[in-house]
Amino acid sequence: MSTANPGAVEAAGRDKQTQDDPRSPSQAQPRSVRVVLLALMIAMLLAMLDNMIIGTAMPTIVGELGGLAHLSWVVTAYTLATAASTPIWGKLGDLYGRKSVFLTSIVVFLIGSALSGMAQDMGQLIGFRAIQGLGAGGLMVGVMAIIGDLIPPRERGKYQGMMAGVMALAMIGGPLVGGTITDHLGWRWSFYINLPLGAVALAMITIVLQLPAKDPGKAKVDYLGAGLLAAGITAIVLVTTWGGTEYDWTSPVILLLIFGGIAALVGFVAVQRQTAEPIMPLHIFGDRNFSLMSVIGFLVGFVMFGAVLFLPLYQQAVQGASATNSGLLLLPMLLSMMLVSLVAGRVTTSTGRYKIFPIMGSGLMVAGLFLLAQMDTGTSRLTSGLYMAVLGAGMGCLMQITMLVAQNSVEMKDMGVGSSTTTLFRTLGGSFGAAIMGALFTSRVQHEMSQAGGAAAGAASQSAQLDAASLAKLPDVAREAYQHAVSSGTHAAFTLGAAVAVVGFVAAFFVKEVPLRGAGPQEPGESGETSAPTVPPAADGKVAQPA
Incomplete structure (x- = not known):
């Protein structure tokens, strides 16, 4: 006797389900999805590439605009505005509606880029940044949320390699592109290139992306x-x-920021419990x-930003690498991350399984x-490259x-806040990691360096980050002392990173493998039309077979 298969019925009514079920991603033709994804990757590249390019151009910018004392604010203003606005977007x-808000964010970014390129002094540049x-x-957050709308979680994994590739491209190509643009076109084109x-x-x-419209009349912003x-x-x-650099950790400014920040966040939680449309629904x-x-994302940010900060420093100061191609120093880690992310997605x-x-x-x-953390002054570039590849593989899995x-754990109506919250935790993890x-x-x-004694300490401590060319000019005793100090510093930093990562390892065992929403893999036909929908995964994660 034959009975109707519930999975087949669900597949047959997929279009209706997409409209009625708030947890179901929108369906789109494969060709349109690929065009939209290309546009999303360009937007993602804009956000990630900007700081990498500007970092290379900063010495030239300071030389023309002056304001060396305010140099750090060029980066800090950008970082602050990004972090504070992420959950609001x-x-x-x-x-x-996702489309109109995302287009608005692109326009705001491009206006800021154009104005930054026209800045006449450091104050203007900081404001425009x-x-x-x-x-x-x-x-x-717009890129992540739109992908969440367009592609069911079960099928989303195969696009992970694209996102990891954009990240690797930004981190490797950013310094190279920034140096080339600054040398041949001038620093202002470091901003104009975004246009x-x-x-x-x-x-x-604007042309290709089609998402369900929202009724703005029902919306109330929690200001x-x-x-x-x-x-x-x-805060x-x-x-x-600022802690430990601009101000001492126990200074009144830092303490005021700490207590003020805690008070603001406590007040935020209280408001979220009472408001009808909370910015971040608890x-x-x-x-x-x-x-x-959220916890694991915070730890990934903590580790990744720390690695990006200290690995080039170690390779320049201890292994004598050139700072010109600093992005290439991270190539083993980034390639490993990209390849493993692609495999994990597939x-x-x-x-349909992901807990592993x-x-x-x-x-x-x-x-x-x-x-x-085991690297010292005698570690070869090949050995350090292999170590970086192991770290990159770990980040590629995560x-x-x-x-x-995270997106699979929230309803479709909360896709934006779910994506922004996860992104925010990763950003804050990076801030804490770097600090x-x-x-x-x-x-x-x-x-x-204080243990090295007199002449060596005095010569090498003139700069906190001596490059290979500067080190070559130091006396042998001073150079060796500084290289040993940097090696010891990276050992301490990465040991701390490993201890923090253990928390993520423990947390991962408590992840519950909830079946991913959406169908299993499907291939478009030659005409670009979607093939017959496959049956969604059953509760055990396996694809149910039609009766």
Whole structure:
């Protein structure tokens, strides 16, 4: 006797389900999806490439505009605006519609880029960089949320390699592109280069992207909550940026920021419990997987930003690498991350299973950081490259899986805030990683140099980050002392990173493997039309077979 298969019935009614079920991603023709994804990757590249390019151009910018004392604010203003606006962009997308809000963020970013290129003094540049940062906060969360709308989680894994590739391209190519543009076109084109890329993304998304419209009449923005959250995030970023550098950790400024930030966040939580349309609905943290992905994402940011900060420094100071091609120094880590992310995505798409990747990724991160902590003045570039590849493999297992599981854990109506919250935790993890690992590194280097004695300490301590050319001019005793100090500092920083990563490894075991929404893998026909929908995975994660 034959009975109707529930999975087949669900597949047959997929179009209706997409409209009625708030947890179901929108369906689109494969060809249109690929065009939209290309535009999204361009927008993602804009956000990630900007700081890499500007970092290379900063010496030239300071030489023309002056204002060396305010140099750090060029980066800090951008970072602050990005972090503070990220959750707000996510909520606005949920309320007013993803497409219009994302297009607005691109326009704001491009306006900030154009104005930054026209800046006549350092004060103007800092202000215009803040405008750029406001737009950048919407770019990253917009990309993730739109992908969440267009592609079911079960099929989303096969696109992970694209996102990891964009990240690797930005980190490797950013310094090279920045140096080339600055040398041949001038530093202002470091900002103007965003305009044609952004225009292409704007045109493609406007023409091709089709998402359900939202009724703005029902939307009420939680302005108080947004203000409190922005104040709290700003305080956190300033503490991690200024602590131990601009101000002592026990200075009144830092203490005021700490207590002010805590008060703002406590007030934010209280407001979120009472308002009808919270900026960050607290109920999303009631899902165990979402909370765990937020924690793991924070730790990934902590480790990744620390690695990006200290690996080039170690290779330049200890291994004598050139700073010109600094992005290439990270190639083993980034290639490994990209390849493993691609494999993890494909496996997730084909099997519907993903719990193994947070566990493997966290374990490989611990192993990679432990290996990097063993580097000393005699470690070869080949050996350090292999260690970096282990760390990259760990991050490749985690970078996109954390976002995929987090998005699968929230309803479609909360896709924006879910994506923005996960992105925010990763950003804050990076701020804490750079600050805490940086403070430990600096303390260790200063201690080692103080032990070196007189002439050596005096010669090498003139710069906190001596490059290969500067080191070559130092006396042998001073050079060896500084290299030993940097090696000791990286050992301490990566040991701390490994200890922090252990928390992620433990957390990964508590992830519950909830079946991913959407169908299993499917291939489009030659005409570009979608083939017959495959049956969604059953509760055990396996694809049910039609009766």
